[in-house]
Amino acid sequence: MKGCIVVVLVFLFSMANAAELPVEAFASAPSIDMLKLSPDGTKLSMTQTVDTEKEQLVLVKLFDLETGEQKFLVKADSRDLNIYSVVWANNKQLLVKAAYASHRYGTPVTETRLMVIDTETGKNRSVIRGQLQRKLVRTPQFQSNIVALMPEDEEHFLLALDGFNHGVGTSVVKINLNGDLSKIVAHSRENLIDWVADRQHQPRIAIFRDDTQYQIKEKKPNNDEFRLLWQFEALSEDTIWPIGFDEDPNLLYVSAYHNGKKAIFKVDLAKDKPEPELIKADPDYDVPADISYSWQDKKIIAVGEDYIDPKYQAFQKAVDDALPDADNYIVSMSHDQNRYIVLTSSETNAGAYLLGDRKAKTLQFLLPKFSQLAPELMVAKQKIQYKARDGLTIEGYLTTPQGYQQGTLPTIIFPHGGPISFDDDGFDYWTQFFANRGYAVLQMNFRGSYGYGFDFMQMGLQGWGLQMQDDVEDGTRWLIEQGIAVPGNICIVGASYGGYAALMGAVKTPDLYQCVVSFAGVTDVEDLVKSQRNFTNYEIVKKQIGDNFDLLEQRSPLTHADKVQVPVLLIHGTKDRSVPVKQSTAMFRALKNKKKSVEYIELEDGDHYLSTNSHRLETFKAMDRFLKSHLQLPEQRVAVN
Template sequence: MKFYSVLVVVLTTMFCSAISAKELPVEAFASAPGIDKLKISPDGTKLSMIQTLDTDKEQLVLVSLIDLETDEQKFLVKADSRDLTIYSVIWANNKQLLMRAAYASKRYGIPVTETRLMVIDVETGKNRSVVNGQLLRKLVRAPQFQSNIVDLMPADEQHFLLALDGFNFGTGTSVVKINLDGELYEMVATSRENLYDWIADRQHRPRIAMFRDDTRFEVKEKLIDSGDFRTLWQFERFSEQEVWPIGFDADPNILYVSAYHDGRLAIFKTNLSEPQPQLHLVKADDNYDVPADMSYSWQDNKVISIGGDYVDSEYQAFQKALDLAIPDADNHIVSMSHDKNRYIVESSSATHAGSYLLGDRKDKSMMFLLDKYSELKPELMVAKQKIQYKARDGLTIEGFLSTPLGYKQGAIPTIIFPHGGPISFDDDGFDYWTQFFANRGYAVLQMNFRGSHGYGFDFKQMGLQGWGLQMQDDVEDGTRWLINEGIADAKRICIVGASYGGYAALMGAVKTPDLYQCVVSFAGVTDVEALVKSHRRYTNYEVVKKQVGDDFDLLEERSPITHAKKINVPVLLVHGTKDRSVGVAQSRDMHKALRRHDKNVQYIELEDGDHYLSTNSHRLQMFKAMDEFLKQHLNAAK
């Protein structure tokens, strides 16, 4: 593949050599991407995107459209980002977009997140909910989640498959075929008790049904031309017998699944025509879990990627050409026209937050479109260094160390930054929190403590019901390792975290009062007992108990709020009032507990804020407060 010289200009901008350190304004890090989630229309003539726009009076999230033939740009949807989160936009056909959105609500007094699916006319900008009119009248209740697309059916410009509950008073999800041009729909698969999700084959038939009864899961096949099901796999959540369907091949009997192989998640395929389908290994890794994903090309009628890597020779060659043209970067094709000619590449690296480029295979050209974070110049960012250390019981913990630009050696002020989840992970990719800390002169340590995702079954099991125990020890051991390495200044260390990371930050101050000089908790869990009990009226209550624990006396003992008196360092708490993952009461109550004991605590409440700092003003408020707090208590000299 040949590329025009315009690309060389782009690459020079993206990957030029490092220069001297410069402290960037907080806004450079604390602003959401101005434009993101670019998608190209099926005919390759238009681009859709999600755009953020803040003014003195408004904080907006928009769906925007650019005509590549005329360069005309227009706004199709405008909403207040504090009220609505638009998290994806998909081309249904050349004239209509499907927009997924979420918002905070309450049902029967219970705080919940609702999702909706809107269809947008790209000519007029008119939009409407997909679930309305005739369909809505057939429901006995409005579904909480209305954006679960089972199959887009790209060869059919008028229809797609949507999973919905609410057709009866029990729990169970059906599949309906939606007509994009009106209110007509067709029921294609009816619900069963405890059925919560579906997977369609490549012939657009709902074939795999997922059932959950408390912590027990069943994967069933819906038999073709029948309303009957047969059970394929049954397992307990968090067991080594888990089998999670991913998707079908062109052959309607070949199904790909994620399951454990030698203690690591791997990808298998199975033949549903067999009386007892067997798992046949497709991709495994000796050290890490294989990502449970695959891509299918409906134009070529075949699977083209498995576990994050292309398996089709044409696409492998295509990826190789991209990587030669844009070296030292992770390059992903995120959208492609139906004729596979025009495509959008998202390119990023450890020091580059990401750019979008538009390619044309016939013209053998590629042009730069935009940077996601225009002020975060790669030459001012730092790459993460993969590290390992031994926990006190001998377990190897993997982590990532970031040091300020130009750092050579010596002990410097440090941020310990455990991730949320806790069944999540940190990697070496671009991270705006870490870059912000490094830009302020701090070393940053992120560790994948036991219980983190990606390291196999045994490693994950070590974190179940382990809050405040060995998971917490792993964080402490990483801190002491960094001190012993001569990188962290033992008198200038702050522990910072969000969600579970906020819990780990506060527990660090409880368990090791002399190790840290300050604590920052965003949306942190402070009362683990209350967190578990708050799920009593949700369908995942038993799963939460199995993951976190159900001995409430023990959970109370492992909660920072129980030990507020032991915290003797300054604390910054920040929480959004519309957080639907960790309720705002967690930080409100912790603030009160610390104040009762005359502790040094600052509490900031983000009005209408969510769990993810989705609104620019909330990000800015959080980062400015954190910047001032860290400088005050770590005294990082530039």
């Protein structure tokens, strides 16, 4: 894997400085995405979005690298079906995961399905059918949880599936892709929700949940006995989460806390009392709970986000040398490890796919994810930090328009959703859109955000509208102190929890912001918690958000509509299964009744993620118009078509 790589095609862009791009440049979903190589390296699978007057299509497409032939295998309307994963089962069959909005016993839910596609004939079918379907006593809500692909046995894979009894319990089924009989290889137990298989494809780790208590158990090979390994409360510091096995079926990698930060450990299950052995830790941040296993080399090759195997480290270095100043990820590789797909991106590069050939030592540019977003017109985020009012350090990112040197700017405060999530320095099409319009954008990882350790996360539990909200306000005032934001020219924008924070900003500090944009925002926290009563994670939701409904009512923007003194834009999809659309319609009515300035846009069949191009475009055009009417830009922007 040594030697240099020659890049045979590269990006070439040249456009005017500080140009205002069309809204469509930011608001269009990637035209081509999810590229994967067939095991023999001769074909590419991908998804493609195509808009017509009547349909918003997502297609599964096949491209033959040897002949140049293209064919479309699946066509779906993205308003009805979200295709979120496409993987090769073998050289002739693809496995496609899809999600859609539905109802169960009157409760709005998301369902998932798994299809198998014959790439030669184009025929597709559900994996759950025939003899297997007849064994079910109820139709499972989730049918796409692949426990393990089996490269050494391409006719089979393992699927986690419930529905074989009336209670909550997940089994593992060995699916035969040729249509022959499928076999249950691990039977469900009460409260068993998921499985982890070893590298010999034996279901070995069973994950149980009863309300807020988890149990991690080992299933002994070739029998139905279980051994309790660990038990812990949800959201506790005792959490030990299985990640995956090494080649040795007794060596299990887990994620657990070390000195208050999530780290990766290795556990020897051959011991009577397995004790985690520290493998990777970071004193400042959580280590991502991720490992990579090479079935060809029969070993773990990466821990966290870094290769640990010298051969793969050298390979990654060669790719990074060929594509400098970028984050380069090997997203797919042929079974002989010669051909591979690289997804390269940076703070200013929205992402592009390249095809590599190790024998030829070449990288061939395939296509960009966002063809209209020239890196030269994008801007890098600046990492910042400030002190909250109680002295806690808050990290965040500041993005300013291209060419900005100093002085005040119209400003957007942009808290993230989740709230157990985070913002980083990666490419963000929302932030780039705002900066391209001439706004400074401040994102902050307020307390409760993910990645900063146990104590930081705990500070956000049941803290909606309290110190988490203060952190957002303190960031705004910090930016004013820096001479970038100026009172009277600041708006606050957010999605999901971020929409809640935006609305609460207008409630708690009515003079600080000039306008509010909430996409799919929570407005009634009490109702959000109560809406989870019919779901199995209800007790965890209460533990995270709270169960004192009187307090939750007082921390809801809906309760304080009379305190909102600035214009509000509400946008919500009718098929949102994360935050129900009634959260926005109720807020709209409350603001209207109080004679407040409010606009509401409802996205018919829209989901929580703006998965459909037309919904993205409508949302971004509305935000563009709304923000321009309430924020004063320092100079006339240049429009580029």
